[in-house]
Amino acid sequence: MPHITQSITQAGPQLDLFVSPSEPRIKALLAAGKQLPALVKIRGLVDTGASGACIDLGCLVALDLSPTGRVAILTPSTGGQAHNCNQYDIQLLIPHPNGNYLRIPSLPIIESNLKAPQGIDALIGRDVLSRCLFVYDGGANIFSLAF
Amino acid sequence: MEGPIFGDSLTCGPSMALEKELKTYQEQPPKLLQNEGRYILIHEDTVAGVYDTYPDALKAGYEKYGLKSFLVKEIEAIEQIQYFTRDLAPCPT
Numbered sequence: 001m002p003h004i005t006q007s008i009t010q011a012g013p014q015l016d017l018f019v020s021p022s023e024p025r026i027k028a029l030l031a032a033g034k035q036l037p038a039l040v041k042i043r044g045l046v047d048t049g050a051s052g053a054c055i056d057l058g059c060l061v062a063l064d065l066s067p068t069g070r071v072a073i074l075t076p077s078t079g080g081q082a083h084n085c086n087q088y089d090i091q092l093l094i095p096h097p098n099g100n101y102l103r104i105p106s107l108p109i110i111e112s113n114l115k116a117p118q119g120i121d122a123l124i125g126r127d128v129l130s131r132c133l134f135v136y137d138g139g140a141n142i143f144s145l146a147f
Numbered sequence: 148m149e150g151p152i153f154g155d156s157l158t159c160g161p162s163m164a165l166e167k168e169l170k171t172y173q174e175q176p177p178k179l180l181q182n183e184g185r186y187i188l189i190h191e192d193t194v195a196g197v198y199d200t201y202p203d204a205l206k207a208g209y210e211k212y213g214l215k216s217f218l219v220k221e222i223e224a225i226e227q228i229q230y231f232t233r234d235l236a237p238c239p240t
Contacts, residue, residue: 024202028209049232067164068208068219075231082228085235086164089205089219106202108219112235123233 001133002100003146011119013046013136013143015094019055019122021063022089023105037063039093042121046134046143050125053092054110059121060088069108086111092128094147102131102147167191168218182222190217197222 006015018039021029029036040062042055052071069087074080087108094102107128114120133146168189175194179187186204188195190212198204201219208217221227 022205024206024209025214028213032214034214047231047233049230051229051231054231054235066214066216068205068217070165070169070218070220072226072228073231073235074228075233075235077234106205108201110229110235114235118233123231 001146002096002098003133003144004094004096005142005144008136008138008141008143011045014043014120015046015124015145017042017044017122017124018093018095019059019063019109020091020093021065022091022107025065025089026091044122044124045120046129046145047123047125048129048134050123052110052125052127053107053123054085054112054114054125055088055090055122056115056120057111057113058115060111063088063090065090067111071108071110073110094145096147104128104131165216165218168216172218172220179222180224183224185222187220187222188217189220190215 004015018041020039021037026036040059042059065088067086068089070084071087072082073085074082087110090107090109092104092107114122131147135144137143168191171189171192171194172187182197186198186201188198188204188208195211196207198207204219208219
């Protein structure tokens with residue numbers, strides 16, 4: 001089972017990953033004769049307190065996506081009242097140094113403002129972790145993600 | 148039971164995308180709940196189908212509608228909320 005092990009930064013367990021339009025959207029773009037956007041490299045924070053993956057709007061702009069869903073979210077600042085957020089469909093790639101990678105061809109991802117207030121491009125939530133083994137070794141200050 | 152059962156119980160921000168599709172979803176009759184846990188595909192006021200998985204519904208959406216707007220939504224009797232312990236700003240768009 002390929003795995004990556006990295007140091008835990010001050011901001012937490014972060015790793016580089018890539019996003020692109022979802023596989024079905026790529027096929028639709030090709031069928032429409034559109035140019036495919038380049039893969040976007042982002043920095044994601046593994047967050048077991050996040051139900052699902054979410055991404056900063058700025059990272060989505062380059063992918064030229066349209067929302068295909070809307071979900072209700074509850075966060076500490078929503079005061080007990082759910083707020084609706086747009087959801088997009090992306091392809092997520094978590095690379096491994098040996099060339100393997102975890103590829104999720106169609107992943108719903110929630111749009112948010114993360115970069116400016118928190119310096120994060122994306123949260124890797126439990127929807128992604130459900131496909132991995134995540135080990136957080138605080139004593140050694142490392143984390144591992146196996147997939 | 149008559150009439151739609153999917154009330155809009157959630158706070159909505161300003162005008163957002165997929166308004167037509169979400170309205171269509173909310174107007175669906177209760178029998179749709181027989182498909183709870185599956186995914187509905189809606190384009191404007193047309194229900195294009197119900198699918199077992201999110202990838203299946205998404206694939207069908209792009210095959211049927213290309214780059215036009217469409218909604219893929221899990222069918223739920225009670226709208227599930229996604230929780231975040233980290234604070235997130237409200238949807239920017």
